[in-house]
Each structure stands twice: as C-alpha cells, then as structure tokens.
Amino acid sequence: MAPYASDDSTRAGETDDDPRVGRRKAVRYVVPVTVAGVAAATIGLVPALADSGDPDLPKISAQQLIEKIAASDVQQLSGTVKISTDLGLPDLGGLETGLLSGATGESGGSSADPSAKLTELASGTHTLRVAADGPDRQKLSLLENAAEYSVIHNGTDVWAYDSASDEVYHSTVEKNAKDDGTPVPATPGELTEEALKAVDDTTSVTVDGTVQVAGRDAYKLVVKPKQSGSTVGAISVAVDAETGLPLKFTLTPSGGGAAVVDAGFTQVSFARPAASTFEFTPPEGAKVTEGEAADPAEAPEDSGVPSEEELGEDLAGLDVLGDGWTSVATFDTGGTGAASAGDLPDAGALSGFLGSFGDKVTGKFGSGTVFSTRLINALVTDDGEVYVGAVTKDALVKAADSAR
Structure with a gap:
C-alpha cells in the first residue's frame, strides 16, 4: 500500500x-x-x-x-x-x-x-x-x-x-x-x-x-x-x-x-x-x-479530581524540556528518594515496592531510578525531581543532565 x-x-x-x-x-x-x-x-x-x-x-x-x-x-x-x-x-x-x-x-x-x-x-x-x-x-x-x-x-x-x-x-x-x-x-x-x-x-x-x-x-x-x-x-x-x-x-x-x-x-x-x-x-x-x-x-470541589480546564492549565504550566515528541515534563515533588511519593497512601511501602521494578541510573544530575512501560518512562531522582515523557531512558537522563 x-x-x-x-x-x-x-x-x-x-x-x-x-x-x-x-x-x-x-x-x-x-x-x-x-x-x-x-x-x-x-x-x-x-x-x-x-x-x-x-x-x-x-x-x-x-x-x-x-x-x-x-x-x-x-x-x-x-x-x-x-x-x-x-x-x-x-x-x-x-x-x-x-x-x-x-x-x-x-x-x-x-x-x-x-x-x-x-x-x-x-x-x-x-x-x-x-x-x-x-x-x-x-x-x-x-x-x-x-x-x-x-x-x-x-x-x-x-x-x-x-x-x-x-x-x-x-x-x-x-x-x-x-x-x-x-x-x-x-x-x-x-x-x-x-x-x-x-x-x-x-x-x-x-x-x-x-x-x-x-x-x-x-x-x-x-x-x-x-x-x-x-x-x-x-x-x-x-x-x-x-x-x-x-x-x-x-x-x-x-x-x-x-x-x-x-x-x-x-x-x-x-x-x-x-x-x-x-x-x-x-x-x-x-x-x-x-x-x-x-x-x-x-468536578465536585471535594472530589479531589480537577476539572478538564484546571487540568489543562496545570499541564500546560509544567516545565517542559525539549520540544515535539521528545519533550520531557519535569517537576519537583518537594521530597527526596522514597519520600517523593509522600502524598500517596502508604507512600514508603509503595515507593519501595515500585523501586524493585525500576532501573538505577546516574548522570550529571546525580542518581535516580527510571520506571518504564512500553510507552512512558519516568525518572525520579534521589533529590525529588521527576522527569517524564514518551521518550527512551537515555533521553530522560539527557534531559535531566541538561536541566542542571
């Protein structure tokens, strides 16, 4: 065809x-x-x-x-x-x-x-x-x-x-x-x-x-x-x-x-x-x-779920590294390491559990863990920064390095 x-x-x-x-x-x-x-x-x-x-x-x-x-x-x-x-x-x-x-x-x-x-x-x-x-x-x-x-x-x-x-x-x-x-x-x-x-x-x-x-x-x-x-x-x-x-x-x-x-x-x-x-x-x-x-x-005010308009505004306001399909969103969790999931229920246990599925990486940014699916990769650094995108693990590390 x-x-x-x-x-x-x-x-x-x-x-x-x-x-x-x-x-x-x-x-x-x-x-x-x-x-x-x-x-x-x-x-x-x-x-x-x-x-x-x-x-x-x-x-x-x-x-x-x-x-x-x-x-x-x-x-x-x-x-x-x-x-x-x-x-x-x-x-x-x-x-x-x-x-x-x-x-x-x-x-x-x-x-x-x-x-x-x-x-x-x-x-x-x-x-x-x-x-x-x-x-x-x-x-x-x-x-x-x-x-x-x-x-x-x-x-x-x-x-x-x-x-x-x-x-x-x-x-x-x-x-x-x-x-x-x-x-x-x-x-x-x-x-x-x-x-x-x-x-x-x-x-x-x-x-x-x-x-x-x-x-x-x-x-x-x-x-x-x-x-x-x-x-x-x-x-x-x-x-x-x-x-x-x-x-x-x-x-x-x-x-x-x-x-x-x-x-x-x-x-x-x-x-x-x-x-x-x-x-x-x-x-x-x-x-x-x-x-x-x-x-x-x-959404209802007490539901904890943002409206579509609010969600769009929040997402558009994220820091973005790069452009196009290799753009990477980044934000600071305000925590470090296992505490980066602090707002989730049983955060310590959950973070440790998920960590067993991640790959440890290092770079100019320091060190962290990459969590991967077949489509989305996310890098969580040991000092609480998160980098996420539909990009490869190498592209995430490169983005994190460029931000330092």
Whole structure:
C-alpha cells in the first residue's frame, strides 16, 4: 500500500503563545501517564482493525482526511469492539487496577462505579458492545466471563450495573452535556481528535493506502514522530471513507513488538439503535449507590479530581524540556528518594515496592531510578525531581543532565 500523500502535518495560524499549543504539549506526555485506564475506556470506542482487502478509493491527502474526520457527524451507531492493551506493566495481581482507581480519587464505594471499573481496560484483551444515539444516549457493555458490566447514559441519568456483584451506580448529568462530562464517550472520533492535537512540525502525517474495517471501506491515516528518542513508533487510524468516522486506533511503540493499544470494531452498524437499548431499571435486590450530580465543566470541589480546564492549565504550566515528541515534563515533588511519593497512601511501602521494578541510573544530575512501560518512562531522582515523557531512558537522563 503506497502512501497517497505526506508531510501535511501542521496547523496554520498557531504560534507558541497560542493556548492550543500548550494543550497539545500537555496531551502528548500526560494522557498516557495519568489516565492510562480511563483513556483505555475511551479508546474502547475507537474500533480495531480487521483487514479484509484494500478497497479502491479516490486518492485523498492527509490534510483532506483530517478535515474529513473533523467534519464527521455520526450520531447513531452500534457494534462490537475488541480492545487489546499492552503497556508492559508488571503483573501486580490486580493491584495496578487499584492504583489507577485510587489515582482518580475513586477508591472504595461501589464496585459499579465507572471511574474504577473501566480501568480494567488498561491491560489485557476485552470485548465490548457499544451503542450511541446522539449526545444524550450511549451505552457501553464490558463482556466478562459469565458476567457483564454496563454503563448507560440516557438523558440526565447515568447508570452503571455490575452483574457479578449485583451492584448499581447512579449519577446525573446535564441534558445535552458535552461528551467529556459523561462516563461513556458519545463519539469514537474524540480520541483521534486528542491525538491530532499533538501534531506539529515534528510530526509526519500521511495517508498509507486503504483498508477494510468490519466490512467498511476506510483510509489509513498514519501519524509518526520525525524525531528519534520517542517511544512512540506510530499512531494509525482507519477512517471510514463514507462518514469520516475513525474506525481504528492503533498505537505501536518505537521499540517494536505488539501494539500498545489496538482497539476497534469487529462489527458496526450506523442504524439508529432501539430506544429500549438505553433503558435501565435496577434489578430487584441490587445494591444501589447514588453518586453526586456530575457537572460536565468541572468536578465536585471535594472530589479531589480537577476539572478538564484546571487540568489543562496545570499541564500546560509544567516545565517542559525539549520540544515535539521528545519533550520531557519535569517537576519537583518537594521530597527526596522514597519520600517523593509522600502524598500517596502508604507512600514508603509503595515507593519501595515500585523501586524493585525500576532501573538505577546516574548522570550529571546525580542518581535516580527510571520506571518504564512500553510507552512512558519516568525518572525520579534521589533529590525529588521527576522527569517524564514518551521518550527512551537515555533521553530522560539527557534531559535531566541538561536541566542542571
């Protein structure tokens, strides 16, 4: 499959002072770090690739394909999704899920709480059923062994039901709320939109031929870093030729091997789902937990979770070393060594436990430990400085040295 076009990679009219630039920087290195589990749930609505031939489609440039994605307005769909996630995390016997849910401030409470339950998508292979009918009705069901977990958004109500524990979680949102305020994303294109925010002049964007996904003809958009030192090899998105809806999202690491994330539809329909799809009544005898009303613009003040606006401002304000895909975020924890995790529960024990998975490194900066996944590396120095990014271990050490 020969590429149709190349190097349509930048957005016109943006400068370094443009707030969108800061947000793209934040997205690039923080999304995989802080929302690995929750992002995986979002990725779950961006279907995986099922190759079945290369359809003959009119040629299109990368810029035209990006514009086609932006113009996509699919309101109704249903289908089956398969998602595989391999971050290269050590097997912690389920502890990693607890750490992710704890990081979102949602430890404890109902086992049906989506903010905790959907972190299971951060590892392994899962099958989901999805359905959407406009911005006010969506449903996602995670199919498990002899059990099912579902999240249903219908109007102002959000219901989640875990059949394994027979628990129900209920909260409310504003009608016509933006998708980022609901636990179930309304459009699978949102993840692709976030990925495209990282596009700048350090990025190559091409159209690499055509594919078929779940019987649909699609173009394949490929986003690659131009710089060496990034752990991101490529992001590949299959885009429906008719509707412009992203039908595949695959992120492969520069180190080779299986994809870090490979998620997508094995079956999809754009017919309007039946209204009964989004109806839910708690089963008799089920334990029902009422959550606080959700404001799409901001989290409750006492939740410990920042709003999207606050998060964007905080991330854009981080010190950043370098640029593009090899940029490294750095901050001072205010502690040293094992105490650098001091704000976490049981910090000393947790830091010592995680330290057994790290690699000791030294440089002009002094000494520290690098914690690695297949996508994100983080260097924690013995004097409490943290350097993190989608870059190699050597690039982290180099960044730390340059800061001294």
